[in-house]
Amino acid sequence: MADITRRLGWRHLRGAPTAHVRHHRSGALVHDGPGLSFWFRALSAALSEVPVDDRELAMTFHARTADFQDVTVQATVTYRVSDPAVAAARLDFSIDPDTGVWRGAPLEQLGTLLTETAQQHALDVLARTSLASALVDGVTAVRERVAAGLATEPRLPATGIEIVAVRVVALRPEPEVERALRTPAREQIQQEADRATYERRAVAVERERTIAENELASKIELARREEQLVEQRGTNTRREAEESAAADKVRAEAEATRSVRLAEAEAARAVKLAEAEAAKQVRLADAEGLRTERLTQAEAARTVQLARAEAQAAREVGEARAQAQAAWLRVHADVDVATLHALTGTRLAENLPHIESVTISPDVLTGLLSRLGAGERE
Secondary structure, eight states: OOEEEEETTEEEEEOOTTEEEEEEETTEEEEEEETOEEEEOGGGEEEEEEEOSOEEEEEEEEEEOTTSOEEEEEEEEEEEESOHHHHHHHSOOBBOTTTOOBSSOHHHHHHHHHHHHHHHHHHHHHTTSOHHHHHHHHHHHHHHHHHHHHHTOTHHHHHTEEEEEEEEEEEEEOHHHHHHHHHHHHHHHHHHHHHHHHHHHHHHHHHHHHHHHHHHHHHHHHHHHHHHHHHHHHHHHHHHHHHHHHHHHHHHHHHHHHHHHHHHHHHHHHHHHHHHHHHHHHHHHHHHHHHHHHHHHHHHHHHHHHHHHHHHHHHHHHHHHHHHHHHHHHHTSSSOHHHHHHHHHHHHHHHSOOOSOOOOOHHHHHHHHHHHHHHHHO
16 A cells, blocks of 8 residues: 655655556546555546555355366465556546545455456366265366466456466365265275284284293293202202201310310319408408507507596596585685675575575565564564
8 A cells, every 4th residue: 555645735655666556637647556665646646556566366156067076266366467557447546635545445346356266167177077086186277277268358458457376275075975085094994004003913823922932932941940959959948958967066065175175274263263352351351450569558548548637637526516505605604694695595496496586475474474573582
């Protein structure tokens, strides 16, 4: 699509390299060619834009074979506009001077023309071909017939159209017919697969039989060797028992000799230990006796000293007490009896325990008063 811009009442068109632009002004051709760029007035200009690049047209249509089976044809036609002037004259490629958009649908017209033409030639070929032949060689036949038919179609050159290539992508029957056609091949393939399976199973059975025979032969050989192994083990066990008995005998003799020697050495050691212990006990007894004797002598001397000291102290205390008593008697020899009684009471009161209260009965008080009165009369 051309790019059109506006400037002060003028229009500027810039075309693409793959678009052929034709500009008529007042019926006269002013600009003609691909990739043009020019100014024009919208009121006096008639513009056409024809694409000159290769275009792909995909088409799908149904056809019927000679045996009345429907098939679907998928094809692609590549074409281009070889004469833009003729194409612009035969088809409406005019564009709007304000937007650059085609006023009609020229490409759809070309597509319809090419599709109908190609379909006509394809139907003509398939109508004379059976379904089986169409599925095998129909693609090539339809492609060649459609290419030849489009090349000889007089309307296409008259419209300025050139066919570049024709491709038939697929030629497919209806799904039910296709499944039915696949069945024999599928069955044959399945039979081949089953045959291969049976052959594989037969080979597997033969190999299993061979393996079983080999295993049986191996078991027989293993049993024979196991018998030899049992005999050899018995011989080895007997030999080991004999050697073990001889070794045990030698070991027992050596152990007995060692035990005797150890007993003799232990006895000698015990005798020596007993003698040493006895000598030690004798020495300890002598030392203990000497120590006891010394302790006894020291204790006796200490006892004698203590006795002497106690006797000396007792004698000195007795003498001091006698002297004090004599002095006391000498002091109180001339004192009257009442004073001595008072001193005695004082001493007695000093040595008595603490007395909270004293209760004097009338009998005791009467006796004391009587004694005091008698004393005063004397």
